[in-house]
Amino acid sequence: MKLDGLQYRVHSSSRTIEVEDSCKVLSDLWKTDKDFLNKSIDNDVSKSFKEFRLSDVARSYRSPYGTNGALSILNQTIDDLVQIHDFIDSKRKEWLEQLKKIIEQARDKQSTIRQTMTELRDNYEKAQRKLETADANLKKFQSRSDRLTLANFDERLRELEDIRTECEQARTLSRDIYSTETYKVSSEEHSITVKLFYQYLYEENQFYNDVSKYLSSKMPEIEQRIENDELIPLFGYDLVKHCSKRSENLIAYPIEICIRLLENSLNEEGLFRIAPSHGKQKKLVSEINLQIIDKASTLSELNYDPHVPASTLKQYLRELPDCLLTNALLSQWNDVISIRLSSISTNSNGIENDLTYYETIKTHWFCDFSAD
Structure with missing residues (x-):
């Protein structure tokens, strides 16, 4: 305008x-x-x-x-x-x-x-x-x-x-x-x-x-x-990254320590089922995160019962960012289970087939457990 x-x-x-x-x-x-x-x-x-x-x-x-x-x-x-x-x-x-x-x-x-x-x-x-x-x-x-x-x-x-x-x-x-x-x-x-x-x-x-x-x-x-920090907490940390830092041993530190502590307690009743003292388990988790437990340490020296490292091991596996069998391979594991179930159904009944069936069911359960 x-x-x-x-x-x-x-x-x-x-x-x-x-x-x-x-x-x-x-x-x-x-x-x-x-x-x-x-x-x-x-x-x-x-x-x-x-x-x-x-x-x-x-x-x-x-x-x-x-x-x-x-x-x-x-x-x-x-x-x-x-x-x-x-x-x-x-x-x-x-x-x-x-x-x-x-x-x-x-x-x-x-x-x-x-x-x-x-x-x-x-x-x-x-x-x-x-x-x-x-x-x-x-x-x-x-x-x-x-x-x-x-x-x-x-x-x-x-x-x-x-x-x-x-x-x-x-x-x-x-x-x-x-x-x-x-x-x-x-x-x-x-x-x-x-x-x-x-x-x-x-x-x-x-x-x-x-x-x-x-x-x-x-x-x-x-x-x-x-x-690259060597003191990075191990619980909840990527398994591959952790193992790649351990040039002297490819086994994850928490798994190695828990297994060594359980070496002489495999016949313990209720192992991996009975819950330990919550306070002791938290203490062991903290010690493992700091990587201060020597490989030669024993349960008696650390004042732990076998249920403590057993439950700690389960916690470590449960808190992994990726499932134990890895998400990438989970579908292939499921395919293996499907193939085995299919082969069982086509065979005649018998004790051998029953055992195979139960083994397959256990494998299926293990895959589901590892994926959780």
Whole structure:
């Protein structure tokens, strides 16, 4: 829609006010972002963990593995955390410097617009008042009752008319200057948007991109170290990954320990059926997770009855992420059972077939048990 002259002047005036106010809002961000940036959480986090790492406990704690007593997985990760937050804090300070420049530009722009428009508006209002005074004086002089007998009336009238004309011209000039400046500020809306507001978002995006790239480069390293940690809890941990770490023995540590503890207790009544003391089982699970039980340890030395390692072994198998026969091969195991059941049904009845049938049923039950 095309605007006429008056509408365009009103529209431009509104845009000028909008541009000025938006610059003011941006400049006022200094009051909030400055505090946020100067008192960043990253600096606080880094400071807190640095103090922790300097404590006697943190400095003396080493991993029980490795000949050189390497840093524990916790301390290594805390060191990474400190390093990451130091990096973020440094980038945040760089962002602060860029933000300061943008805010200073916004403040200068807002101040210039306000000062210029105020002066021009005052000039226009003064010119308008002078014109109104000159017009009133002219009308008053023209309406005098003695104008016909007053000496030099015509000359005085021309002087007042000239004064009014000059005032009107001055008023028109002030209005044009004010309108020109209004149009000028309105025309700067695009450049102000780009130089200030877009630039603000650009610097913010740059900050978060830098942080994201840095974290993306650090996280795989941290994740790999955590994955390779020899003290990772074994219950609920992937069986293949655990066994691949045991170069000297491919049997899972929990299975090996439980079987060794049960070597001389296979004739125990109710083995794998009678539930042991819950507290003792939790204790054995914790000891196995920490891998602190020696292979030569016995039940009497550990003060456990046979039901404790038996139930612990069942718990370990039950908590494996993948079933014992593996989900990938479960369908093939079921196919084997189906084939055996089919072959039994086609043969004649007899004791041998009955035994085969019961063996198949037990295999089927074992597959179902291992899949749970």
